[in-house]
Amino acid sequence: NFLPIQEHEDDHARVVMVHEPGIGNLWGNLHPVGRLFEKPFNLERAKQQHRNFVRILREKGIKVIRVKDVLMADCVSGKECTFDMRSRLKLEAFASTRLHYTLRDNVSLDDLTDFEKYYLSDQYKMECIVKMDTRQLVDIILTNPSITLDRSQQDTILIAIGQNMKPIGNLIFTRDQQITTRSGLILGRLCARQRDGEVAVMKFVFDKLGIPIAGEIQDPGTLEGGDYIPAGDVSFIGVGLRTNHEAVRQMLDQNLFGSKYVAEVRDTFDRRVPLVNDQEREEL
Numbered sequence: 001n002f003l004p005i006q007e008h009e010d011d012h013a014r015v016v017m018v019h020e021p022g023i024g025n026l027w028g029n030l031h032p033v034g035r036l037f038e039k040p041f042n043l044e045r046a047k048q049q050h051r052n053f054v055r056i057l058r059e060k061g062i063k064v065i066r067v068k069d070v071l072m073a074d075c076v077s078g079k080e081c082t083f084d085m086r087s088r089l090k091l092e093a094f095a096s097t098r099l100h101y102t103l104r105d106n107v108s109l110d111d112l113t114d115f116e117k118y119y120l121s122d123q124y125k126m127e128c129i130v131k132m133d134t135r136q137l138v139d140i141i142l143t144n145p146s147i148t149l150d151r152s153q154q155d156t157i158l159i160a161i162g163q164n165m166k167p168i169g170n171l172i173f174t175r176d177q178q179i180t181t182r183s184g185l186i187l188g189r190l191c192a193r194q195r196d197g198e199v200a201v202m203k204f205v206f207d208k209l210g211i212p213i214a215g216e217i218q219d220p221g222t223l224e225g226g227d228y229i230p231a232g233d234v235s236f237i238g239v240g241l242r243t244n245h246e247a248v249r250q251m252l253d254q255n256l257f258g259s260k261y262v263a264e265v266r267d268t269f270d271r272r273v274p275l276v277n278d279q280e281r282e283e284l
Contacts, residue, residue, distance in 0.1 A: 004211060006180040009229050016057055017205075019067040019171045021046040024142050028169035036170055036194050050172075067171065068138055070205045075134040087208070092129050094204050095137040098197070099125060100146040104161060107150060119158050120149065143167045144197055168198050177202040179228040181235065182258025184214030186251065188223035191242050215256040221247035233260040240267025 004015070025043055028035035057064050074087035101120045103109060109117065118124055129137065148162035170176070170192075177199045179186050185206065187199055206213060217223045227238035235257040239245050248264055251257055 002211065004180045004185050005182060006230050007182055008232055013057075013062050015063045015065065017065050017067065017174050017202075018050070018054060019174050020050050020054075021169075021172055022068075022142070023139055024167035024169035024171065027143070027165055027167040034194070036192060065209070067174070067201070067205055070208055071138045071141065071201075072134050073208065075137075088134070090204075090208070091134065091137050092126070095132075095140045096122065096125055096129055097200075098141050098144050099129070100144075101125065102146055102148050104148055104150045112151070116151065116157055141201060142171070166194075166196065168195065168201065170195050171198050171201065173226075174202075175225040177225060178206075179223070179225045181214075181228075181230060181256060183256045184258075185211060186214055186223070186256050187216040188225060189217040189219065189221055189247070190224055191222040191244075215251065215254050217247045217250055220244075221250050223247040223251075230259070235259040235262045236265055237262065238265045238267060241270060 002015075021043060025046070028037060029040055029043060032038070032040050054064050054066075071091065074082055074084035075091050077083045103112075103120065109120070112120075129140075132140075144166040146164045146166075147160050148164065149158040150161045152159040176188070176190065176195075178188055187203055190196070190198060203213070203216075222242065222244045224242035227240070227243040229236040237243065237248055237251075237257075239248060245264070248262070252262065
């Protein structure tokens with residue numbers, strides 16, 4: 001357990017949290033622009049480069065913590081691993097919030113028998129999850145799958161007619177989901193819909209590590225870590241496409257910056273969002 005603090009952008013890092021490119025980026029690479037990436041990239045090469053980056057950090061004496069390692073910690077049995085049932089149960093519960101069952105559009109829940117409804121229930125979902133390997137649970141957490149079901153006329157009670165995933169491939173940018181100030185760790189709230197779920201994963205990780213959370217941005221505030229630069233007595237916070245003034249107000253009200261001064265740097269040039277105004281949206 002430790003209290004994370006950062007006073008300057010160029011403070012010497014002691015602990016760094018990373019997330020290696022993986023299954024989430026496999027899906028994101030199918031349409032990079034739609035997943036907030038500038039262009040396609042070679043996933044295997046990205047993994048190699050990331051591992052080299054981690055190696056260099058460790059050679060510099062920095063403690064590197066991998067998100068996947070924390071998710072799996074105490075949930076795998078082995079010679080060098082400890083198993084804790086409470087950790088496993090927490091991982092199962094979290095994975096259950098990331099797995100979704102839905103009915104096809106033209107089928108109503110009221111049309112189903114109680115027997116059929118059971119196979120859409122949280123009880124059935126947990127029945128599946130408790131049988132899964134820990135790595136499967138982590139994959140569920142990172143891909144956020146949704147199974148679309150329809151009534152079946154033969155062979156099975158319900159039939160899976162579609163699988164949809166909302167992978168959190170941008171979790172590799174582990175600066176974005178939170179900021180670290182003089183007051184401690186502040187969980188952000190990401191504006192882009194493609195990044196839904198990232199903050200929840202990091203919150204689970206921090207809780208498991210026993211790292212206290214000093215504050216958390218609430219709706220309608222949005223805060224992305226890349227917009228924050230600490231500089232001693234001055235905290236610089238960018239306000240624009242990703243971070244809004246409401247988040248700054250929440251932090252000021254709770255003294256979450258912890259600095260003597262706060263400089264709000266407003267982006268008045270980049271206005272790609274919204275792409276259309278209300279009148280144009282109605283015409284569409």
